[in-house]
Amino acid sequence: MLSVDSVARAGVYRRGITRFCKSVPQVMPTLTETRVRAAKAAEKPYKLFDERGLFMLVTTAGGRLWRFRYRYGGVEKLLTLGAYPDVSLKRAREKRDDARRLLADGIDPNAKRHAEQDAATNTFAAVADEWLLTKKASLTESTWERDRQQVHKWVIPYLGNKPIASLEAPDLLEVLKRIEAKGVIDTAHRTREVCGRIFRYAIATGRAKHDIAADLVGALAPRTTQHHAAITDPVKVGALLRAIDGYDGQPTTGAALKLAPYVFVRPGELRSAEWSEFVLDGDEPVWRIPAERMKMREAHIVPLAQQSVDILRRLQPITGRQRYVFPAIGGGGRPLSENTLNGAIRRLGYSGTEMTAHGFRSMASTLLNEQGVHPDLIELQLAHAERNTVRAAYNRAQRLAERREMMQKWADYVDRLRTDSSASAAEAGAGAPGKQELDRG
Numbered sequence: 440m441l442s443v444d445s446v447a448r449a450g451v452y453r454r455g456i457t458r459f460c461k462s463v464p465q466v467m468p469t470l471t472e473t474r475v476r477a478a479k480a481a482e483k484p485y486k487l488f489d490e491r492g493l494f495m496l497v498t499t500a501g502g503r504l505w506r507f508r509y510r511y512g513g514v515e516k517l518l519t520l521g522a523y524p525d526v527s528l529k530r531a532r533e534k535r536d537d538a539r540r541l542l543a544d545g546i547d548p549n550a551k552r553h554a555e556q557d558a559a560t561n562t563f564a565a566v567a568d569e570w571l572l573t574k575k576a577s578l579t580e581s582t583w584e585r586d587r588q589q590v591h592k593w594v595i596p597y598l599g600n601k602p603i604a605s606l607e608a609p610d611l612l613e614v615l616k617r618i619e620a621k622g623v624i625d626t627a628h629r630t631r632e633v634c635g636r637i638f639r640y641a642i643a644t645g646r647a648k649h650d651i652a653a654d655l656v657g658a659l660a661p662r663t664t665q666h667h668a669a670i671t672d673p674v675k676v677g678a679l680l681r682a683i684d685g686y687d688g689q690p691t692t693g694a695a696l697k698l699a700p701y702v703f704v705r706p707g708e709l710r711s712a713e714w715s716e717f718v719l720d721g722d723e724p725v726w727r728i729p730a731e732r733m734k735m736r737e738a739h740i741v742p743l744a745q746q747s748v749d750i751l752r753r754l755q756p757i758t759g760r761q762r763y764v765f766p767a768i769g770g771g772g773r774p775l776s777e778n779t780l781n782g783a784i785r786r787l788g789y790s791g792t793e794m795t796a797h798g799f800r801s802m803a804s805t806l807l808n809e810q811g812v813h814p815d816l817i818e819l820q821l822a823h824a825e826r827n828t829v830r831a832a833y834n835r836a837q838r839l840a841e842r843r844e845m846m847q848k849w850a851d852y853v854d855r856l857r858t859d860s861s862a863s864a865a866e867a868g869a870g871a872p873g874k875q876e877l878d879r880g
Contacts, residue, residue, distance in 0.1 A: 470495065472528050478503055493535045495523065505531040507538055511547045518548050561646045563606060563637075564599030570640040579734055581707060581777075589630045590637070593618050603638070604647045608654040619659055628662045631655055668791060669798030671805040676700075677856035679794065682787045684857070692783050694754045695765045695775060699796065701747045701850050703803040703821070704739075706796040708732055710775040712764040717743075717751065723843065724748050739822045742843035744850030807849065816845050 470489045478487060480501040487495040492508045505520035520526060520534045538548040560566075567590050575583060597614050598606060611634060618627040635652035642650065670679050680700065686693040695709060702709070708728055718725050726741040733739050743751075751764070758766055767773040780796035800821060807817050820842055 470528055475503065475523055475528055489528075489532070491535065491539065493520075493531060495531075505534070507535045507548075509538065509542060509548070511542065511549075516547070516549055518552070561602050561604065562600055563603045564595045566603050566641045566644075566646060567595065567599075567637050569644075570637045573640070577736055579707070579732070579736075582734070585629075586633050589626070589633050593626070593630050594634060603641050606651060608651040611651055612655055612658055615655065615659060624660050625662050627659050631659065667795045667797035667801060668793055669801035669805070670789075670794050671802055673806065673856055676802060676806075676853075677859060679787075679789070680853065680857040682789075686783065686787060688783060688786065689768055690757055691754070691765045691768075692775065692779055694750055695780060696783055698747055698750050699780070699799045700802065700853050701744055701750075701846075702726070702741050703800045704728070704741060705734060705800065705822075706780055707777070708739075709796075710765050710777075710780065712774075713762055714755075714759060714764055715762075717764075719743070719748050719751060733822060735822060737822075740839060740842075741820075742839065742846045744847045746850040746854065803849065806852075807845075812845060813841075816842055820845070 470487055474487065475495060478495065478497045480497065480499055482499065484496060484498050487497065489495070494506055494508065496502075496504045496506055498504065503523040505523065505526055507518040507520055509516055509518065518538055520531050523531075526534070541548045541551060571583070571587055571590070574586070578586070594611075594614055597617075598610060601610075611631070615627045615631055618630060631652050635650055638647055638650040638652055641647035670676055683693070683696045683700075686696060699706075699709060711732060712726070712728075716727050716729070718727075724743040724747075726743055726747075728739040728741065730736050730738045754764065758764060762772065763774040765775045767775055768779075781791070784794050784796065785791070804817055804821060808814065816838060819838060
């Protein structure tokens with residue numbers, strides 16, 4: 440209550456009520472859309488205040504950012520509410536009022552927001568995508584894409600929005616049984632394996648406590664082992680090679696088919712071969728496949744037999760100025776497509792249950808093993824994983840000369856199969872790379 444003396448001192452008693460009203464601080468006017476739109480950058484950041492803790496921060500770059508100042512537990516805090524014009528003045532006031540209601544209930548708006556953000560990054564979908572990102576560089580493109588599709592097609596639609604730590608084994612089993620019911624048993628097993636890797640990543644990053652996929656081992660119908668169809672009978676191999684010689688399609692596809700039996704690399708490694716990877720001159724021609732194109736992410740050396748060099752020499756005038764040895768039909772700076780080689784084999788009259796592009800690896804592995812070639816040499820040339828790192832280093836460093844000899848003898852053997860249409864396995868194998876020749880301790 441103002442006393443008479445205080446009113447007099449304010450000048451009201453002597454000069455009237457008008458002078459008194461002007462002396463009392465007025466309530467700060469609230470912002471308007473017009474004033475907000477007109478806010479421009481200045482040399483220093485400045486604030487435009489609204490009501491009840493809401494204000495706009497105008498940055499030197501011209502940004503107009505909504506902030507809400509409040510106190511919680513005796514500490515002054517700021518809550519960001521977005522940027523204008525994405526968040527209008529009206530919407531900023533609504534967000535402020537929402538925050539004030541939380542404060543009235545004893546909840547810190549910033550803490551609630553952080554909890555919601557944590558929950559969003561801890562969903563199965565978020566963790567799965569994060570795991571996929573970490574594996575982008577260590578998996579081949581086809582393997583990475585296969586894993587991505589397994590997760591996004593079969594699991595995320597059902598479990599994606601749930602916190603990964605809240606998932607139990609029955610939740611994942613229900614999803615896997617859904618896949619199993621479609622008759623794709625192997626896909627169900629692969630999906631469980633991929634989910635297991637995601638859960639182990641979640642455990643490592645502190646967002647899960649247990650790998651529920653591990654609890655489901657044995658819970659699915661047994662998978663049927665499927666091998667890539669391959670011809671391994673020497674007489675039938677000879678017939679296949681003669682059919683390849685008669686291939687009348689695109690020259691690049693024909694050349695890839697002719698080279699495949701000699702080098703027996705994976706189809707993706709063959710069709711994506713680049714001229715820069717080959718050294719064809721000299722006494723030791725070689726194909727060095729970089730690690731990023733190998734399934735095991737380790738550089739691979741393919742000693743080239745003379746037959747392989749001849750095929751590549753004949754192809755050089757056609758594609759030698761391009762990046763890829765076997766460019767896609769129609770160009771576009773791409774290699775042959777994934778289905779081109781298998782399609783060419785189908786065109787030769789071989790069904791998918793008889794022979795595949797991948798089958799050249801099984802063909803070489805089977806026949807070389809039957810002929811007594813040292814298994815280590817075969818496995819090294821197939822670029823299978825070597826789990827013993829010491830042994831792997833020794834093999835890579837010491838056995839290249841032996842592999843070179845094996846590859847030339849294998850190429851000579853392949854040629855004999857091609858030219859002798861009536862040879863039996865024993866006859867065709869005469870002079871093939873054998874144990875006595877190649878297993879020298």
